[in-house]
Amino acid sequence: MLYREAGQFKATYAEDSQIFPIRQDKIGFWLLMLVFGVAVPLLTNEYWLKAILIPVLIFSLAAIGLNILTGYAGQLSLGSAAFMAVGAFAAYNFILRIEGMPFLLALVLAGLTAAAVGILFGLPSLRIKGFYLAVATLAAQFFIVWALVKFPWFSNNSSSGVVTAQDVTILGYTFVSPEAKYVLTFLIVSFMALLAKNMVRSSTGRAWMAVRDMDVAAQVIGFRLMRTKLLAFAVSSFYCGVAGALYAYTYIGTVEPEGFNLDLSFKILFMIIIGGVGSIMGSFLGAAFIVLLPIFLDNVVPAIFGDALGAGFVSNFQLIVFGGLIIFFLIVEPHGLARLWQIAKEKLRLWPFPH
Amino acid sequence: MARQIGDVIVDLQNISLRFGGVKALTDISFNVKEHEIRSIIGPNGAGKSSMLNVINGVYHPQEGQIFFKGALRKKMEPHEAAEQGIARTFQNIALFKGMTVLDNIMTGRNLKMKCNFLQHALYWGAAQKEEIAHRIKVEEVIEFLEIQDIRKTPVGRLPYGLQKRVELARALAAEPHILLLDEPMAGMNVEEKQDMCRFILDVNDHYGTTIVLIEHDMGVVMDISDRVVVLDYGKKIGDGVPEEVKNNPEVIKAYLGTSH
Ligand SMILES: Nc1ncnc2c1ncn2[C@@H]1O[C@H](COP(=O)(O)OP(=O)(O)OP(=O)(O)O)[C@@H](O)[C@H]1O
Ligand SMILES: [Mg+2]
Numbered sequence: 001m002l003y004r005e006a007g008q009f010k011a012t013y014a015e016d017s018q019i020f021p022i023r024q025d026k027i028g029f030w031l032l033m034l035v036f037g038v039a040v041p042l043l044t045n046e047y048w049l050k051a052i053l054i055p056v057l058i059f060s061l062a063a064i065g066l067n068i069l070t071g072y073a074g075q076l077s078l079g080s081a082a083f084m085a086v087g088a089f090a091a092y093n094f095i096l097r098i099e100g101m102p103f104l105l106a107l108v109l110a111g112l113t114a115a116a117v118g119i120l121f122g123l124p125s126l127r128i129k130g131f132y133l134a135v136a137t138l139a140a141q142f143f144i145v146w147a148l149v150k151f152p153w154f155s156n157n158s159s160s161g162v163v164t165a166q167d168v169t170i171l172g173y174t175f176v177s178p179e180a181k182y183v184l185t186f187l188i189v190s191f192m193a194l195l196a197k198n199m200v201r202s203s204t205g206r207a208w209m210a211v212r213d214m215d216v217a218a219q220v221i222g223f224r225l226m227r228t229k230l231l232a233f234a235v236s237s238f239y240c241g242v243a244g245a246l247y248a249y250t251y252i253g254t255v256e257p258e259g260f261n262l263d264l265s266f267k268i269l270f271m272i273i274i275g276g277v278g279s280i281m282g283s284f285l286g287a288a289f290i291v292l293l294p295i296f297l298d299n300v301v302p303a304i305f306g307d308a309l310g311a312g313f314v315s316n317f318q319l320i321v322f323g324g325l326i327i328f329f330l331i332v333e334p335h336g337l338a339r340l341w342q343i344a345k346e347k348l349r350l351w352p353f354p355h
Numbered sequence: 356m357a358r359q360i361g362d363v364i365v366d367l368q369n370i371s372l373r374f375g376g377v378k379a380l381t382d383i384s385f386n387v388k389e390h391e392i393r394s395i396i397g398p399n400g401a402g403k404s405s406m407l408n409v410i411n412g413v414y415h416p417q418e419g420q421i422f423f424k425g426a427l428r429k430k431m432e433p434h435e436a437a438e439q440g441i442a443r444t445f446q447n448i449a450l451f452k453g454m455t456v457l458d459n460i461m462t463g464r465n466l467k468m469k470c471n472f473l474q475h476a477l478y479w480g481a482a483q484k485e486e487i488a489h490r491i492k493v494e495e496v497i498e499f500l501e502i503q504d505i506r507k508t509p510v511g512r513l514p515y516g517l518q519k520r521v522e523l524a525r526a527l528a529a530e531p532h533i534l535l536l537d538e539p540m541a542g543m544n545v546e547e548k549q550d551m552c553r554f555i556l557d558v559n560d561h562y563g564t565t566i567v568l569i570e571h572d573m574g575v576v577m578d579i580s581d582r583v584v585v586l587d588y589g590k591k592i593g594d595g596v597p598e599e600v601k602n603n604p605e606v607i608k609a610y611l612g613t614s615h
Binding site: 012013014017195196198199201202203204205206207209210212213214216217218219220221222223224225231235278 | 413432442461475476478482483490525
């Protein structure tokens with residue numbers, strides 16, 4: 001009886017089209033924001049911030065980017081990590097080469113650079129679909145990483161392309177402590193998630209989904225395929241680009257092109273498959289899940305089985321669990337954790353009466 | 356009846372369409388007048404759907420000319436046809452499966468929405484106002500087609516008859532001048548057919564929408580059409596008011612000669 005929309009009548013279409021039409025959801029959302037924006041940085045330790053929370057946020061952003069392209073616009077991509085690399089190296093070069101470049105502006109420019117590259121590699125999507133497009137994005141993945149290593153200019157002539165992110169300074173304040181970096185990341189990611197949610201619930205998002213679900217009908221209704229698909233590539237790459245820049249600047253600090261390899265692209269793909277294809281919230285759930293699962297297994301498996309199984313087992317076990325989960329979600333629940341959460345809420349709405 | 360049939364709005368002249376060796380349409384000419392209900396009938400594979408696809412630019416005929424509102428139409432893409440006020444439904448339902456009824460119908464209004472993706476991202480001021488203004492229009496269509504109680508349902512979960520209705524709603528949301536309907540009543544029971552007939556007549560009557568209809572049910576066609584064109588094996592074998600067509604010996608032969 002606690003979770004109910006009873007008595008909450010929607011008098012206007014504005015109310016009906018809110019992100020959280022049910023009051024309990026809205027309260028829950030703001031509680032979450034308070035917990036993660038204020039309580040978490042005050043209460044958790046450095047390990048949690050640096051090794052778990054910051055990467056979860058950053059991967060969530062990348063997953064949102066991929067979700068926009070694959071989940072909403074239906075264009076499968078295996079190049080997310082490469083677009084992150086573009087963002088990271090673009091931010092590095094903008095800050096390095098332009099005197100007094102503000103950090104936030106560099107972040108936007110990094111996103112725009114990734115968007116431009118994304119449009120370029122999105123052009124094949126106008127002619128090919130599905131598997132073949134995935135192969136084309138795979139080419140983007142390899143080409144971009146190769147180019148970043150090949151041309152030393154991108155890494156300011158450092159050996160093997162390794163660059164160290166400069167200090168993050170906004171309005172004279174330098175973000176050094178993990179708490180400060182976490183809060184900055186949190187604010188940027190939350191803001192961009194909100195923008196993404198707004199896009200997908202308005203005409204832009206409907207265009208993407210229309211093209212995803214049935215492109216002939218989308219055209220007949222008046223959507224332009226080329227514009228819609230390329231916009232999805234641009235916005236998606238922008239998100240991945242900003243995520244890549246944050247990855248360098250608020251997460252690991254030192255990056256090299258090889259760090260943004262195909263493995264990472266697949267990891268982001270798994271995040272949206274497990275979290276929920278075509279769901280902004282699912283992007284967060286998937287990222288959290290994929291970051292937390294190995295840590296969880298590392299701690300739990302030895303505790304249960306002791307050392308009898310050997311060190312190699314745990315990492316193999318991880319792969320088995322990942323593989324199993326991905327097959328599970330692909331077959332049983334293609335809408336991922338986000339959908340499971342929704343089902344749980346529907347059940348809760350009817351509780352304690354099952355029908 | 357308040358409506359009055361107007362001038363020729365679509366004029367097809369000597370249209371031929373081939374797919375490799377298959378001649379889908381051969382030298383077909385006919386026209387559609389403003390405000391009328393113009394039906395296309397014919398046995399399976401006669402080329403009816405292909406004809407609609409030619410009208411709204413999904414297929415481009417190898418030969419022939421299309422005049423739209425008196426002007427010769429160059430090669431036109433489907434989205435351009437939509438911009439010209441041509442909407443349609445498909446023989447095999449072409450709804451957006453992953454979206455709700457409401458979102459599907461909202462897509463019908465996309466050409467009238469002017470905000471760009473940045474405004475959508477901020478969802479503030481103009482974008483929100485626009486969304487709500489169009490939502491009001493969409494709700495009118497929802498009410499007209501009596502589908503209020505399913506607006507938030509994902510279309511994939513709806514039974515066939517309702518999906519057909521939602522597809523009509525999406526087309527109507529565009530406030531089209533010309534509505535192309537490809538077998539809107541196929542697979543429906545008698546009651547659903549009656550509803551659909553009523554909706555088609557109402558749209559035509561209230562908004563003066565020109566309707567091009569493909570339908571196999573002869574009773575319905577003869578009842579509601581102003582004029583009927585008959586195709587067989589990609590050729591036109593009859594054209595005129597229902598009475599004329601019914602008594603056309605070639606038409607009778609085509610229909611008796613097939614399994615219909
Ligand atoms: N995209 C296409 N590619 C190849 N052949 C096609 C295509 N579309 C239609 N045809 C062929 O053109 C001919 C006419 O098909 P069309 O679908 O227009 O017939 P129809 O009158 O709508 O038939 P039905 O009553 O079965 O819907 C058929 O022989 C069909 O196989
Ligand atoms: Mg047909």
